[in-house]
Amino acid sequence: MNVSSVSQLITVLILFFLVLAATYYVTKWIARYQKQTNFTANMEIMETCRLSSSKYMQIVRVSKKYLVIAVCKDTVTVLTELSEDEYDPPDFKANDPVDFSKEFEKVLERFKSKK
Secondary structure (H helix, E strand, O other): OOHHHHHHHHHHHHHHHHHHHHHHHHHHHHHHHHHHHOOOOOEEEEEEEEEEOOEEEEEEEEOOEEEEEEEOOOOEEEEEEEOOOOOOOOOOOOOOOOOHHHHHHHHHHHHHHHO
C-alpha cells in the first residue's frame, strides 16, 4: 500500500463523517423548524378512523367545537358538529406499561379456543 492510497482512504473517511454529521444536524434543524411552524393551540386531531386506503373519518377539535370530517384523496367534507358533551375521548393509559406476557397469553387462549 502506498502513501497516496492511504491518504485517499483517510480523505474519503473524513468526508463521509462530515457529510454524516451535516445530515444529522440539518435533520434536527428541519424538525425543530417544522415543529414551530406547525404548532396550533386551537386545532387538534382527536381521533382518526381509516375507512379505506385513501379515506378517513376524523374527529377534529377546533377551538371549543368538535367536528367530524371525512378526508378523501382530494376532498375534505364536514359531516357533523359535536358538542363537548357528545364527544367522549378515549381513555388511554399511557403511563401504565403493558405486560406483554399477559397480552400474549390472552391471544394464545383465544387461538386455542378457536380450534
